[in-house]
Amino acid sequence: MQAFDCAIIGAGPAGMAAAIALAKGGANVAVLDRGARVGGQIYRAAAASPLPDASVLGPDYTAGAALIAEFNRAEITRFTGADAWHLGDDGRVLFSHLGDTHELHCREMLLCPGAMERPMPIPGWTLPGVMTVGAAQVMLKSDATVADGAVFAGSGPLLYLIVAQYLRLGVPVAALVDTTPRQNYLNAVPLLPGALRQAGQLKKGLALLREIRAAGIPQYRFAEGLEILGEDKAEGLRFTANGQPYEIASETVFLHHGVQPNLNMTRAMDLAHRWNPQQLCWQVEADAWGQTSVPHVSAAGDGAGIIGAEGARIAGDLAALNILHRLGHLSEGERDRQTAPGSARLAAMAPFRAFLDRLYRPAGAFRLPQNPETLVCRCEEQSLANLRAGFNQGARDPNALKSLTRCGMGPCQGRQCGHMVTGLLAEWQAEPPEAVGYYRLRSPQRLLTLEELSRFQAVPAPAQAEAAE
Ligand SMILES: Cc1cc2nc3c(=O)[nH]c(=O)nc-3n(C[C@H](O)[C@H](O)[C@H](O)COP(=O)(O)OP(=O)(O)OC[C@H]3O[C@@H](n4cnc5c(N)ncnc54)[C@H](O)[C@@H]3O)c2cc1C
Numbered sequence: 001m002q003a004f005d006c007a008i009i010g011a012g013p014a015g016m017a018a019a020i021a022l023a024k025g026g027a028n029v030a031v032l033d034r035g036a037r038v039g040g041q042i043y044r045a046a047a048a049s050p051l052p053d054a055s056v057l058g059p060d061y062t063a064g065a066a067l068i069a070e071f072n073r074a075e076i077t078r079f080t081g082a083d084a085w086h087l088g089d090d091g092r093v094l095f096s097h098l099g100d101t102h103e104l105h106c107r108e109m110l111l112c113p114g115a116m117e118r119p120m121p122i123p124g125w126t127l128p129g130v131m132t133v134g135a136a137q138v139m140l141k142s143d144a145t146v147a148d149g150a151v152f153a154g155s156g157p158l159l160y161l162i163v164a165q166y167l168r169l170g171v172p173v174a175a176l177v178d179t180t181p182r183q184n185y186l187n188a189v190p191l192l193p194g195a196l197r198q199a200g201q202l203k204k205g206l207a208l209l210r211e212i213r214a215a216g217i218p219q220y221r222f223a224e225g226l227e228i229l230g231e232d233k234a235e236g237l238r239f240t241a242n243g244q245p246y247e248i249a250s251e252t253v254f255l256h257h258g259v260q261p262n263l264n265m266t267r268a269m270d271l272a273h274r275w276n277p278q279q280l281c282w283q284v285e286a287d288a289w290g291q292t293s294v295p296h297v298s299a300a301g302d303g304a305g306i307i308g309a310e311g312a313r314i315a316g317d318l319a320a321l322n323i324l325h326r327l328g329h330l331s332e333g334e335r336d337r338q339t340a341p342g343s344a345r346l347a348a349m350a351p352f353r354a355f356l357d358r359l360y361r362p363a364g365a366f367r368l369p370q371n372p373e374t375l376v377c378r379c380e381e382q383s384l385a386n387l388r389a390g391f392n393q394g395a396r397d398p399n400a401l402k403s404l405t406r407c408g409m410g411p412c413q414g415r416q417c418g419h420m421v422t423g424l425l426a427e428w429q430a431e432p433p434e435a436v437g438y439y440r441l442r443s444p445q446r447l448l449t450l451e452e453l454s455r456f457q458a459v460p461a462p463a464q465a466e467a468a469e
Pocket of ligand 1: 009010011012013014015032033034035039040041042043060082083084085112113114115116117133134135137158161259265300301302303307308309310312445
């Protein structure tokens with residue numbers, strides 16, 4: 001079995017920045033990512049874009065190429081196409097790579113699994129043709145594939161970003177249906193002075209909105225009562241905006257209303273978690289350096305609480321410097337000195353993040369399903385009515401509801417329905433989410449075939465892993 005000082009799961013901005021700092025500090029570091037290429041969500045294919053001109057994706061995206069290049073130059077053992085499915089607190093990492101199971105061992109573990117989009121369980125959200133804007137981005141960044149005449153609906157910076165990217169590419173957009181509640185603008189006003197300290201970010205956001213407005217596509221604000229049209233596949237979107245009913249025909253509807261940490265890894269390791277009332281999601285408990293309730297396990301980036309790409313990069317760096325200290329490569333004083341600028345930068349960014357969280361706080365009606373027939377658990381096809389029946393039979397926490405209804409028992413292991421189930425149980429019992437809890441998760445964190453388990457091998461030689469970009 002191959003042993004490393006530190007194994008990092010996830011090669012997005014957090015994981016890459018951490019790996020670079022660890023390698024520079026003299027640690028023997030391995031990075032695993034299930035993607036075919038490093039980069040994570042924001043920098044997906046940033047070093048080898050299939051688009052003729054990747055600058056249409058914006059400067060935040062193209063900046064990723066430099067980080068990827070630095071990562072590729074550093075002394076890092078990298079495994080791409082490597083899906084980690086068991087992380088033991090004994091430092092054991094089991095992962096799938098090219099259909100085989102592999103094992104490595106590490107003294108320190110850094111979890112950087114990133115975020116996933118918050119499901120938007122409106123009626124019809126599971127019909128073919130309904131996807132998330134993240135999926136639109138994956139198709140665009142990885143394969144230069146777009147959907148002509150799509151409707152984009154929801155709220156938040158990523159929604160406006162993808163619409164702007166489509167427009168720059170000249171792809172027709174049927175409509176932008178913005179669900180940001182009117183009240184959110186008023187609620188966010190008190191946080192505006194703090195956000196203005198990051199005037200550059202604010203200007204960038206406003207420029208994006210102006211760009212979309214200037215393109216003249218149909219835009220609807222303060223939309224409510226969203227419903228996908230169609231029986232077997234999406235045929236459009238129905239909603240009301242400012243009291244007026246609308247129906248827009250389209251075979252593709254992209255939904256989005258924010259992201260939340262990808263919890264499966266941190267939950268399966270049984271790390272302590274807390275409810276974040278501003279971001280309305282669970283996140284792992286970690287100190288200023290990302291050290292979790294298990295000392296040799298750290299977490300950084302959006303997987304440890306939504307902080308955006310720049311924040312993720314800084315958090316990865318801070319976690320790495322702390323790990324170097326724990327490994328004996330840095331004194332405590334040196335760690336504190338080297339982490340001070342990054343910590344100060346994160347603190348300076350916090351008011352802008354708080355402003356975004358307040359402005360784009362998802363409305364309850366989009367966060368929790370309202371229609372009894374709407375599916376909550378897609379894997380096991382459990383509707384709101386099924387879950388309510390489980391609650392009526394006595395299930396009071398997510399694990400009891402899982403036992404009664406099978407919700408959260410499918411291949412995604414609650415990734416999609418976990419937060420909704422916490423939210424529903426909290427609402428039904430008039431309890432805070434922290435009193436309700438979350439699913440208890442266990443390894444393996446992905447579906448494994450017996451055939452794959454039988455092909456248990458030592459860690460693949462890095463040369464056998466994906467070649468560098
Ligand atoms: C779909 C989507 C699209 C986004 N697009 C943008 C954008 O265009 N612009 C922007 O500013 N922000 C975007 N974001 C927000 C963005 O995720 C972050 O700001 C930033 O990428 C966070 O960096 P990170 O390193 O924490 O995580 P990520 O960049 O998400 O990287 C996490 C990595 O962990 C890997 N991983 C997860 N689990 C495992 C496992 N079990 N085994 C192996 N590897 C694993 C993933 O493959 C991924 O590469 C997007 C978020 C999502 C969910």
